[in-house]
Amino acid sequence: xxxxxxxxxxxxxxxxxxxxxxxxxxxxxxxxxxxxxxxxxxxxxxxxxxxxxxxxxxxxxxxxxxxxxxxxxxxxxxxxxxxxxxxxxxxxxxxxxxxxxxxxxxxxxxxxxxxxxxxxxxxxxxxx
Amino acid sequence: xxxxxxxxxxxxxxxxxxxxxxxxxxxxxxxxxxxxxxxxxxxxxxxxxxxxxxxxxxxxxxxxxxxxxxxxxxxxxxxxxxxxxxxxxxxxxxxxxxxxxxxxxxxxxxxxxxxxxxxxxxxxxxxxxxxxxxxxxxxxxxxxxxxxxxxxxxxxxxxxxxxxxxxxxxxxxxxxx
Numbered sequence: 657x658x659x660x661x662x663x664x665x666x667x668x669x670x671x672x673x674x675x676x677x678x679x680x681x682x683x684x685x686x687x688x689x690x691x692x693x694x695x696x697x698x699x700x701x702x703x704x705x706x707x708x709x710x711x712x713x714x715x716x717x718x719x720x721x722x723x724x725x726x727x728x729x730x731x732x733x734x735x736x737x738x739x740x741x742x743x744x745x746x747x748x749x750x751x752x753x754x755x756x757x758x759x760x761x762x763x764x765x766x767x768x769x770x771x772x773x774x775x776x777x778x779x780x781x782x783x784x
Numbered sequence: 785x786x787x788x789x790x791x792x793x794x795x796x797x798x799x800x801x802x803x804x805x806x807x808x809x810x811x812x813x814x815x816x817x818x819x820x821x822x823x824x825x826x827x828x829x830x831x832x833x834x835x836x837x838x839x840x841x842x843x844x845x846x847x848x849x850x851x852x853x854x855x856x857x858x859x860x861x862x863x864x865x866x867x868x869x870x871x872x873x874x875x876x877x878x879x880x881x882x883x884x885x886x887x888x889x890x891x892x893x894x895x896x897x898x899x900x901x902x903x904x905x906x907x908x909x910x911x912x913x914x915x916x917x918x919x920x921x922x923x924x925x926x927x928x929x930x931x932x933x934x935x936x937x938x939x940x941x942x943x944x945x946x947x948x949x950x951x952x953x954x955x956x957x958x959x960x961x
Contacts, residue, residue: 699917712884713919713920716910716914739818741818741915741916741917742917743817743818744818
């Protein structure tokens, strides 16, 4: 019983804080809206996505995302729309380009370096 | 030589520590404008002071100027307003964007605290603000004669911010001559 209650509490936290009334044309549209709103970062309240934030700017951006989805815009063009206005900052998953290359590949470089170090140590011990 | 390798973790720690320490002094709220070196977005909005007049982006071109995004609901805008008046009296061209505001309140404000703006456009829905990437008032942009955005400042303009803004203006002037 207590365990069930615990699980309930654990899984009930991922609700959307901000609720607007949007009339979606289809279920797919609604899904796309929630996916985009969860992935776009609020420029004002920096550690929230626009779905979670109550700030006026996040509401404006949600309205804008809704409008564009309703007009049949592709996800790609909606994201481009946001990036041209607010910069790469609004993306929680930054695009791969020359500036973000290190960000995306840095962990693999460090991993590779670690493997090299281990190999070097092993090789040295063997040859001794 | 081999002993030197023992210091590698220490060096790594110091390097990492340095970057984290530097990071403490970065202001995460200071976002670079995505519109830097791009022209002001197109708009067609009414004037705050004369709602029968339509203003477009062409009305903001011609001079090196400041574009100030403000609203009566924004306390920091009130704070900087006196300084903007002072700049206007020194001959700086300032255009205003009245962002998500009320026309009557905006006009009352301009009457009470004086009007430093050459033109003020009324942007009740914040459409122009959205196109500019505004995420909170006040924001101030420096534009050149062709209406290209050269600098963005988020927050109140005061004497120390003005030093940055005026140095950008000087640079633009230098290019022209």
